[in-house]
Amino acid sequence: MDKRHLGWMLLLATLTSWAQEVKIEFFTPTIVHITKGEPTKTMVVTAKPEAVVVTRKGNSISSSQLTVRQDTQGRLTFLTAKGKVLLREKSHDIAQVRQTFILDKEEAVYGLGTFQNGKMNRRGEHKRMEQSNLEDFQNVLQSIKGWGLYWENYSPTQFDDDENGMSFTSEVGKGIDYYFMYGGSADGVIAQMRHLSGDVPMFPLWTYGFWQSKERYKSARETEGIVDKYRELQVPLDGIIQDWQYWGSNYLWNAMDFLSEDFANGPQMIQNVHQKHAHFMISIWASFGPQTRQYRELYEKGMLLPFQTWPQSGISHIWPPVMDYPSGVKVYDAFHPEARTIYWKYLKTLFNYGTDAWWMDSTDPDCFYPTESDYAHPVYGGTWRSLRNAFPLATVKGVYERQRQEQSVSKRVFIMTRSAFAGQQHYGSNMWSGDVASSWDMLRKQVPAGLSFTLTGNPNFNTDIGGFFCNAYNTNGPASAPRNPQFQELYIRWMQYALFCPVFRSHGADAPREIWQFGKKGEPVYDAIEKAIRLRYRLLPYLYSIAWQVTSNNDSYMRPLFSDYANDKRVWNITDEFMFGRHILAAPILEAQYTQEQIIKEDAMTGWDRKENKATGENQTADWTNPKSTTKYLPKGTLWYDFWTNKKYQGGQQVTLQTSIDRVPMFVAAGTILLLAPVVQYVGEKPWNQLEIRIYPGADGNFTLYEDEGDNYHYEQGLYTTITFHWDNNHRVLTIGDRQGSYPGMTEKRQFTIVFPDGTSKTVEYDGHRIALP
Template identity: 35%
Template sequence: MLTYLSLGIHLARLILISITNCINQLSVLLFMMKMIFLFVAILFLLICPVMPTMAAQVDQPQITRNATGVSLLFDGMATAIDQEVVLDVITDQIIHVIVKPPGKSVAPSESLVIVDTLRRTAGPWTLEKAGDYLQLKTAALTARVSLLSGAIDFLDEKGQTLLAERRRDATTFEPCAYDGDVFYGIRQHFAVSETEGLYGLGQHQNGVMNYQGRQVTLLQYNTTIGVPFLLSTNHYGILWHNYSITKAGDIRPLLPLSAFRLYSKEGQRGWLTSTYRDKNHPETIRLSRPESDITYRYLTDQSRFPDSVDLASSLVTYEGQLESPYTGLHRLHFTYSGYIKVWIDDQLREDRWRESWNAGSFEVALDLEAGHRHDIRIEWLPDGGQSYLGVEWQRPIPDTDTGTFSFDSEAGAGVDYYFIAGSDMDDVIGGYRHLTGRAPIMPRWAFGFWQSRERYKTQKELEDTAMEFRKRQIPIDNMVQDWSYWREHDWGSHDFDTTRFPDPEGMVDRLHNNHFHLMISVWPKINEASSVYTRFRDKGWLYLRNIYDGRKDWIGPGYTSTFYDPFNAQARAGFWDLMNEKLYRKGIDAWWMDASEPDIHSNINLEARKSVMQPAIGSSVRYYNAFPLENARGIYEGQRSTDANSRVFILTRSYFAGQQRYAAAAWSGDISSRWHDMKDQIAAGVNFSMSGTPYWTMDAGGFLVERRFHNPNTEDREEWRELNTRWYQYGAFLPIFRAHGQFPFREPFNIAPEGHPAYSSMRYYIGLRYRLLPYTYSLAGNTYLHDYTMLRGLAMDFPQDAQVFAINDQFLFGPSLLVNPVTQLGATSRKLYLPRGAGWYDFYSGAYHRGGQTLEAAAPYERMPLFVRTGSIIPLGPELQYTDEKPAKEITLFVYAGADASFELYEDEGTNYNYEEGKFGTITLTYHDKTSELRIGAQRGSFEGMLTRRRFDIVYVRPETPQGADTPARVTQTVTYTGKEIHIKLK
């Protein structure tokens, strides 16, 4: 600074000398003015560059260290918005970040996701300044806070950046209110590597595996589940601690169809041509009109259809051209019900169907060049008088937004998330469960086969069906009773209609005596006409807005109904007391918690849904997504308080972070019985599992059925059989294997006759499911003990192979089995990728294939391509009719050479919680490839009924000696095991 002032003084002296020399000249006055101006300008330019540096030296946040972390208060700084940044150290690998405006009066959200008994296990950590950063360092992680902006970078122990916040700005906190609740709309952007894979976020039906550059809405809706946990191949996760509806990823608003330049089919600018035809006589045009936007998503949009047209009997086409002002990858987002086909430039891009009351969604990717026209044709056949169709689009991601992943939540007290680092993706999920709770081990019977239909209308139907399974010797463990076992008006009472179910206690006893379990459907819904309505209303346990709105359901004449409030602890207890009184005391084994979004009505808009939901703890906007979490909590805590040592099992249509601790599994809702929906379930289920929530299933066969299958011709009947066959093949390798759906009936013997390849294949995979029980149940034990994930995206085990990141139709079941469902009608082979980093054996034949290649694999009608990773040990048990028919005294160990292998065989009593007290047994199996040695470790632990003696038949599979499940296996060696360690040299 002194140097700059000295220079200024020297310039002033030169100017004065010049003035003296020119004193006698007439231009002296003008000259003096010019020199003074020059002096001031030079002085300003010299001093100005140092001003920011001077400000930075004094403009610093206020830093406060405490026992568990640090807070930084940015207030009135030129380089940052006003904010308080709090870092709270949970473990060496987990840091909780909270950022909020300073001194504001917004109440924090109640914490429902994080366990009450959260353990802080962090070792010593340090805090130090380094230039313009404050660094908080643990043994495994560094959180580096910019002292200029407050943005946080997360680095691993080697100093490599894992994730970085983008600088917060005026859009981070948007003041808002609803129903008297004051909060902020919350937005946070992160800089991510464009080469990493991003997964989790719940269950979504768009077929997307890797969420890089994609938009996903975290929302509870039939077939859609929002779980705010993101998992990266760079071995970190973000638990976005927020309960409101949230957009994640590319959060830019979707644009209406009219944002394109549109042209009619005749070439006029400004619209597409919509034509309403008689669907039975397509040559008959009822109406043609211009439409610039297609926005018929909800009941309230139905009035925009032409009054003069009967939609239920119409075929609607939208035709013309579209032209984008942008160049790059566009995405068309469709919401639809009925039949829809989409052509772009005469290429059929989608052909889908969804029943009218349950709209689905899909995306079409388009690579467009600005200013170029493209033909578009949408052919829509509505399915009923009320049908739904909407089209929006997302423009290409601008260069400034590439490498950005964002969260945008409707309501919260501030930015609130947990950053979790790990040595691999399983380790990160372990961190997630450290925060949100372990996943209990489901009862062993739950890993058998389940049979359901919509619905068994009488007690006799259910019992006769169960006995038919036993008669045909098709293995099965669980029968499922769907809804409407109550009297029509009495929804919510949980009372059986005695005209159809005259002896429910006797029914349950007979099922138990024949080695069945019974799951039953329970809705959080209560009709106004129900026998329990007054009790729940008078105690203040109901959302009454739906009653006063007079909104009716679709049963019989229609009944006004509403939902109970699980955010109210007394209501939760009261709901369980009703279940216990009417169902659990009758011997019901498990709970099917349907419509747990809550599904007030499938087709009302979100604002109407929010107006109905009135949680006891705050506004519906703030807590919208947490209803299924609290609903499951009430049932889990209720049953465990009633019967402390009988395992709870809850199957629920909706799910939120932390729900795994309540023994909850999810299913994917009311999907359609179509090939495209079967394929979409693969990415949906895998991403759900990679959200830290390990138990997932779907309706094998699909739920919603086209009318052509009700009374099918020969071609449709054979398609129905093939579709169900392929779906059973896929379902056998999920954590829960369950067949369910609307008519036609879904039992294997009602799908195809004995001797038909469909029947044979379904029998085969049900049987294989039971032989795999030692493998599957061990995975369940590993899930509890070591936070494992049974249903695995390929990136979890092959994070170095970027080719697997976006694969959405293959997955791993456990560490060893590569599952490749067949999702095309008539296919006898399918293309699949064998990840590099391992070799692969055909499960059925033992034929060896190198990794890192794309393969056209055989897929005959009765088999789905299934491969086993080199370095695997797979235990196969005896054939069973039900899971507890006999203990696994004889186990066949398939040992697959090519890499070292390890597998921990887990066993316990199967039905109680004694394993929580350490009453279980494990046997560690290891294989050393270089020496061809198998070690069967000493048995550890104990429990009542544990086997003390068993036989292991070992099948050694090598490239030169292929052996598989469908070949006569040559047992390499047989050993008798008495619990002591055995070393075996394989040949």
């Protein structure tokens, strides 16, 4: 028997500890599955173990890349093939479902989910991880040393890091179950996690445009009228979102049809939105009112859960809830495959109307005042407690898979959801950070929250631009916030941050958020908002090409600086800057410069109360033309260009910039080849046959432009094109390679206008064949 066959036999046997019941299974040479006691029945891991050659020597088991060593107490140590210690176990308790590890003293660890505490590094953290409106947890952690852990347990889990070690303790489980991954870098760990749990499918091209929403448009006429107004003002827009209550009464909660009198022509509204070259997203929930058909069918089959959820009262127009009239709304058992099929059966009504995308709200789900009996309630495959954190994964996966079955290739699934669990990146969903308050403090927290989420393997994150609850800024009457300079400044800076999120979406309660609410063209606030939207559309070739790298190469949109500059220790804990793709450094302004910053404390529940929590200084005025300044750090090892001025800076230093209300600080790395599109009113208005190519000299560079049909899955069959650009810095030559691939309707010929930082430019014709431009 040769060595390779021996390794495969060992894998099939699943290695068992010589000291305790510890099973060690190599999935790949760099991924090891560890179980102690009974393993978790997985909902996340889709990969199968490969035929890994492993060798056993004494108390160690090794692949070509990784060694697992065990001591006499059954504790494991993970090492590289060269013997470098990556991570050590300290102790475990199978009965308590607890595993404790030992970290290096200065070792930084990241991930786990969207903690709203402004931090990325999880050292010193103590956190009970249970899905909620504002915080979501994925149980995926990674180290600056290049290793990662996925803790395979779906019950609420306590994470602790202190002098006693770093530990996971879950509330339910029959054993300890985790995956150790060695990727060598942040990107490497992300790639390992996606290998385990699934890649990231492409979103439609139009989803990267601008989305407008609010809580809520109250008639079909109002919703459609928003699109009309954007078109009239010639401000780009690609998506309009219809929030809740288009179904009518709370007793008809989530009926998934236009039952309200104000939406009687809802199906026609969707068609009209399409005729205006926009796309339509609609709110759906994981719960149903007692008068809905879904509720009745699910109730008869025992597929509803008993706990209180949103909305608590059947009276929709009175707050706080009138508990004398309970809504009777119940969450469905999304773990049950038949329940997920029933869910889609009724959702097809909206799908057949032409709905383009789903706003899956309260996928945490809201679970008010849970009791022990609620947690013990049986669900498909376990109890509510045992599966609680995986609920968003189950419900999102149900919609994704059934829409794919409905139209397997012709229409890409796009889901926006409030919650996520590990592996959810594979099911066509983008998570937003919940009902965050409108405050500078909360804006600052969104940056590390989004980066932490990305580090768990899911790149798809966004927030409500301006924050959801803005009532504190309504100091001059109801809905006056958009004319309050304090809120105007916050909204602009939030939008400038959101430029660099995969989804670029304005939404919130208490006041409308459309651009005209903030003023009119020619006024600084309006113009700053419009400038941000237009920049987003110019960046679409760059952004869509990143999307392809996310799908094909395990990249991420939003990258903490240590993803690319881990050797610069100063960036390990930077939470106000990040890379947008691999070439643009986003450094948004996250503090008030023109108005007085207020301390505003609201959460997802108090925000609904709309109590007097007013920002002070309501008589403030702001001179938006007054230049300001900010200080940002540029990672070492790279020459950086200011995107707006083309001024060059050496990395490894703090730089002071002059700022203005209409500019977001952003830098471009030397060697970048940045492709920019012409401004359009919507995606697809103009083909990309005239693109600007900005070259940033100082280093060699490469970029691959990706294009496809934009809204189907034909790319999975290879119907797409790529064009590779290479900048040779020494010879100052740009080479545009042969176009690779094809798809129906592709642009055959185009013009590229090449622009350098000194202002020189050159326009060339390109027909798909290689050209070199000195």
